[in-house]
Every structure is written in structure tokens, then in C-alpha cells.
Amino acid sequence: MVVDFLIVGHGLAGVCVAQHLEKYDASFTVINQEQEFSSSKVAAGLYNPITGRKMKKTWLADDIFPYMESFYEALEEKLNSRFLIKRKIYRPFTSIEEQNEWIGSDDSDEKLNFIEKVSTNPLYGDFIDDPYGGISLSHCGFLDVNEMLTAHKEYLIKQDKYLNKKLNYNQLKISSSLIEYENLKAKNIIFCDGALTDNPYFNWVPTAPVKGEILHIQTDKPLPNDVIFNRGVFIVKHSEQNYYRVGATYEWKNLDHHPTEKARTHLIGKLEELLKIPFKVVGQVAGVRPASKDRRPLIGNHPNKNNVLLFNGLGTKGVSLAPYFANNFCLSILKDEILKEEVSISRYYSLNSR
Structure with a gap:
């Protein structure tokens, strides 16, 4: 049997890609080396639309966060599990100056969709150092990544779509129309397996793990x-x-x-x-x-091998970025929609020597 895709890796990236391929009726098999200390398994899974010292709205927040919540909620229902935990985030002010700076900020209007409350008095003084109040943010929380990975793996196993083994790159046979690995055959291969240093097809992509x-x-x-x-x-x-x-x-x-x-x-x-x-x-x-030097995901096909693809580099904001860009990625390879330029690895094609 020849499937449409062989997915290498079953972390956050692998799950989101697999679910979108299934959504668009593409067949696939996941091959994954289970590791105790993978980045997905040890991550706290926090997601937050307003970040950084200057409390700026994250990149594409108005598009990414609504899609993320609907995706994980639908996946919870499908897997009969619970892993999206919605919680407000409270960030206390550290000084009167910071409090005044925030209240007088000119760009606060663009963040209103994500601000639940701005307080100038302590809200949680019994628990934290909170003398100047702070900001309560909405559309926040955390993903129980371990719970999601476990539930999704069980789902894939029941469909005979999951193999627990390490991929040996040297045993991959790749032609323009077929990927062969041991007894597996696929039309395409997608690498969702974290660090790229050992991957001979994408080791030229600049990463910053x-x-x-x-x-x-x-x-x-x-x-x-x-x-x-x-x-x-x-x-x-x-x-x-x-x-x-x-x-x-x-x-x-x-x-x-x-x-x-x-x-x-x-x-x-x-x-x-x-x-x-x-x-x-x-x-x-x-x-x-797995992260990139410019803090944007690393997504797209190999410059010389159209059926060898990458979905990687999600970094510290992987929980929020993965669903939205897995959808964009799958639509680009299945429906000929345009992959967002900011995440396409075409920005690094000039570095490839193979």
C-alpha cells in the first residue's frame, strides 16, 4: 500500500500536520522514535497572545489564537480527552511607572481583544508580590501536551497509522514519485522531528535550538x-x-x-x-x-525534491503556531494555496548545496 505521506515525528508538529492531512482526506503513516525528554513532552505548553517586556501582541495573534482554540477543542472531542486548559494570565506591574506607562499607552486599543482587565490595585496580594496591580489577559492558558500526544497516539495505533521506531536516513530511498523505507511506501515525506542537525535533507537550514x-x-x-x-x-x-x-x-x-x-x-x-x-x-x-534564527517556523519543500517536506522550527510559541501553520502548510501542498512567505524555507534556499 502506498500512502500519500510519511510523517517523521509525533510531537506537537506531527500531531497538527497529521490532523490536517486527515481533515483534507490525505492518507499517512507516522514513524516516531519515542523519547522521554522530547521538547513536546517536557514543555509547559503555555500560550499567550501578549508577550515580552513591552507586552506586545504576538505575531498574527488575531488569526492564530481563534484558530488554535477551535482546533484543539475539536481534537479533544475527537479523541475523547481534555488537554486544552483555558486560564487567564495575570502579569503584575513592578512599579508605579510601569503601571502609568501601560495606562497611557497609545497602542492599547489593538490589544483589547486579549485584555480582560487592567487593575491599579493588588488582586492576588495573598499569593504573589502584587502591590501595583497588573494586567489580566484572556485567550490564554496551557496545553497538556503529554495528554494530547498519548491520546492521539492511541487514536493512530487503532488505525494502524503509527510506528514506534527510529528513522535511519541512510535507508530512505527517494525518487521523484516515491518514498520507500523498509516496508513503507509513500508519495511524500514530511519531517516533523525537531533538531535538523542529523537530517541530511535539511541540515543547511539555519536553526537556533x-x-x-x-x-x-x-x-x-x-x-x-x-x-x-x-x-x-x-x-x-x-x-x-x-x-x-x-x-x-x-x-x-x-x-x-x-x-x-x-x-x-x-x-x-x-x-x-x-x-x-x-x-x-x-x-x-x-x-x-526546535527554533529558527529569525523566530519564524521552517516550513516547505526541499528545493530539489518536491516530495521531501519540512514542518519545523516552531520554537517557544509552538502551541499557538502549530495548528494555524499546519493548516496553511497542508492547504499549500494539497490545494495549491500559497504558503505564507514569512515561514517558507524558500527564504533559505540559497544556502542549500545539495
């Missing part, structure tokens, strides 16, 4: 259930009582999956500046996020 570390903590008393605190670090409730994830760090040099004392010390310091109630660290995890 980022290692991130997250603490798991327990608190003496529970924080409010309906809010994620985010200032210096984020504090996201886990499924268990009084159990939270705190992150994250950014490291571009030592790209391994080992937690470090340096990150632990940094996160604890930031958490102590924000959180008023006692806590203890009960765990620490690390993962490497």
Missing part, C-alpha cells in the same frame, strides 16, 4: 485555580493539588537534556521575587525546542 528548563514545585497552600501568574517566571497549575510548573529558562549553547543547577538557582530566585507563600522544589526537567 533553545534548551529550556522547568521546575516542578509544591506549595503550602493552593494558588487560585483560574489564573496563571507570569512575571519573571510563569506559574502553571499541574493536575495534582498544590503542584505547579515554573519556568522557563533559555540556553543556546549546552543543548542537552540534563537539568542544571544554574537553571534551578535562576528559577528559584525569580520565583522567590514573585511568590509570597512557601514552596518546595520536587522536580526539574529540561528539553530542547
Whole structure:
């Protein structure tokens, strides 16, 4: 049997691509090397339309966030699972000056769709350092990525569309009309497998992978259930009582999956500046996020092999970017719609020497 696509990788990118291929009636098989410390598995899954020190609306937020929420909600229903957890994000002001700067900001109108409330008085003073009030943001929350991956893998297994094995690039046979790998045959192959350094077809694409570390903590008393605190670090409730994830760090040099004392010390310091109630660290995890140098996804076909494709480089905003661009990507290869120029790897074709 020849399927339309062989998808390599079953992280956040692989799930979103697979679901859109299915939506548009394309057949596929997923091949995935299951790893304990993949970036998707250790990610906190936070999504937030207003980010950065200057609280700017994220790129394409008005299009991406409504699509993202509808996609994950439909997938929850399909898989009979729950993994999209909607929560407001509260970002406290650190000074009167910052409070005044925000209130007097000229560009606040463009953010109104994502602002629930601006407070000049403490809202959560019993839990966090909150003397000047802060901003409550809507269309925020987190994706329980592990739950989604598990539910989707079970769904694929029941349809005989999932193989747990490592791809050996040297065993791939690629012609203009057929991809062959062991007993698998496909018309096209899509790489959704994270870091590209070992991939001989896309190792020329400039990437900037980022290692991130997250603490798991327990608190003496529970924080409010309906809010994620985010200032210096984020504090996201886990499924268990009084159990939270705190992150994250950014490291571009030592790209391994080992937690470090340096990150632990940094996160604890930031958490102590924000959180008023006692806590203890009960765990620490690390993962490497596939990202690009220009902070835009890496999507499209190989310049010399039209049936060899890439969906990668989602970076720290992968939860919000993946559904929207998986749809754009699948429409571009199945319906001849235009792939957005900002994400197309054609911007790097000049670097390819193969």
C-alpha cells in the first residue's frame, strides 16, 4: 500500500500536520522514535497572545489564537480527552511607572481583544508580590501536551497509522514519485522531528535550538485555580493539588537534556521575587525546542525534491503556531494555496548545496 505521506515525528508538529492531512482526506503513516525528554513532552505548553517586556501582541495573534482554540477543542472531542486548559494570565506591574506607562499607552486599543482587565490595585496580594496591580489577559492558558500526544497516539495505533521506531536516513530511498523505507511506501515525506542537525535533507537550514528548563514545585497552600501568574517566571497549575510548573529558562549553547543547577538557582530566585507563600522544589526537567534564527517556523519543500517536506522550527510559541501553520502548510501542498512567505524555507534556499 502506498500512502500519500510519511510523517517523521509525533510531537506537537506531527500531531497538527497529521490532523490536517486527515481533515483534507490525505492518507499517512507516522514513524516516531519515542523519547522521554522530547521538547513536546517536557514543555509547559503555555500560550499567550501578549508577550515580552513591552507586552506586545504576538505575531498574527488575531488569526492564530481563534484558530488554535477551535482546533484543539475539536481534537479533544475527537479523541475523547481534555488537554486544552483555558486560564487567564495575570502579569503584575513592578512599579508605579510601569503601571502609568501601560495606562497611557497609545497602542492599547489593538490589544483589547486579549485584555480582560487592567487593575491599579493588588488582586492576588495573598499569593504573589502584587502591590501595583497588573494586567489580566484572556485567550490564554496551557496545553497538556503529554495528554494530547498519548491520546492521539492511541487514536493512530487503532488505525494502524503509527510506528514506534527510529528513522535511519541512510535507508530512505527517494525518487521523484516515491518514498520507500523498509516496508513503507509513500508519495511524500514530511519531517516533523525537531533538531535538523542529523537530517541530511535539511541540515543547511539555519536553526537556533533553545534548551529550556522547568521546575516542578509544591506549595503550602493552593494558588487560585483560574489564573496563571507570569512575571519573571510563569506559574502553571499541574493536575495534582498544590503542584505547579515554573519556568522557563533559555540556553543556546549546552543543548542537552540534563537539568542544571544554574537553571534551578535562576528559577528559584525569580520565583522567590514573585511568590509570597512557601514552596518546595520536587522536580526539574529540561528539553530542547526546535527554533529558527529569525523566530519564524521552517516550513516547505526541499528545493530539489518536491516530495521531501519540512514542518519545523516552531520554537517557544509552538502551541499557538502549530495548528494555524499546519493548516496553511497542508492547504499549500494539497490545494495549491500559497504558503505564507514569512515561514517558507524558500527564504533559505540559497544556502542549500545539495
